[in-house]
Amino acid sequence: MLILKNGTTVQFAPCRVEEGRDIAIEDDKIVAVGTHLAEQYPAAECKELHGKLVMPGLVCAHNHFYSGLSRGILAPIPPSPDFISTLKNLWWRLDRALDEESLYYSGLICSLESIRNGCTAVIDHHASPNLIKGSLNILRRGFLDAGLRGMTCFETTDRNFGMKELEAGVEENVAFARLIKAEYNSSPLNKLVKSHLGAHAPFTLPDAGLELLRQAKQETDLGLHIHVAEDRYDVSRSHDLYGMDPILRLDQFELLDEKTLIAHALWLSPDEITLLNERQAAVVHNARSNMNNHVGYNHHLARYQLAALGTDGIGTDMFEELKFAYFKHRDAGGPLWPDSFMRMLQNGNVLLERNFGQRFGQLAAGYTADLTICDYSAPTPLQAENLAGHLAFGQSSSSVHSVMIAGRMVYEDRQFPFDVAPLYASARKAASRLWKKMGDIA
Structure with missing residues (x-):
């Protein structure tokens, strides 16, 4: 004791x-x-x-550890005047360039920095289209080597290689869930990491993909972690192709419940917000990322029954995220005071309770x-x-x-129990190689 x-x-x-x-x-x-x-x-x-x-x-409720080696990136990035071009020119090139080494160090460094910033848990959302099989266990190694609690999932999508990619993404989510279940009680350390079902966004998920996710959810009893309405494009494409709001479309495939995490949710309709609340799903607000991507402001924060704070890959400093979330809210004319954002920070622990079966x-x-x-x-x-x-x-x-x-x-006392300097040195080398690979991707 x-x-x-x-x-x-x-x-x-x-x-x-x-x-x-x-x-x-x-x-x-x-x-x-x-x-x-x-x-x-x-x-x-x-x-x-x-x-x-x-x-x-402290809990970061939405992050992308695969972006950990992007800080100060020197790869050639074409002009990106809008959100979709930013995805295509930067993030979707970076995730295609990831290999086992760069992914491991990206996850490990993010885990270490999360702890240094006071986080005890991070809910991660992963993408590496050329390294799908086994990628989640690589990330898990980084969590466990640092001692960080968390969850991770693979970002199911068809955006690069069509249905083949989509099916492989679902398979990786299910395989990782089986691995976690098999090894969960083998040691106290293995209890630190849990799985959930990942999906990119409705605009890169055809109905066939949502059906596969529904089947995976029925098999695993896991919650869905997905970006929705981060940009207006997600909404307009859903209206164009499917004739309905994106949240209503997800609900048609029985993908909304108390374990669901909806990242961003900037452009939802009143009916969608009501439905999310009825399903007891959580929304994760990522203030700095929204500002950086110039996608707009979420004026509906006060209407969500359960809202938490995340960073969407911009580090893991939840003290800073709370400040930005509050000050941007005030700048946008919002009515909430700091106590509302402190409760959003606390709600990260509610999300852990829903997934770990423990009290936090x-x-x-x-x-x-x-x-x-x-x-x-x-x-x-x-x-x-x-x-x-x-x-x-x-x-x-x-x-x-x-x-x-x-x-x-x-x-403890601002020190890790092992020397992290060699790990950072290896990460810098991996980052340089990663950036070079990005330059070769059209």
């Missing part, structure tokens, strides 16, 4: 700030939160926190010991009533001191 002594415990929902608290942890669970716990558990190891903030782990997101007995520990020195009183204001206007990922995942310190 481990006792974290004398911390300032922080919860987002219900919002709470309490000083001088101890947290007792055994295996991967919190067993008690209170005062003087060392007296109750005299054989426990104790770590003194000296008042540091202890909060439930609270500092209480019986909850999973995924913790973010910070040494934020508040210049003004820090209390439940103004915690969201401190997150939006003060605290940042630079305050992250330690990270615990499943009861194990994977990052």
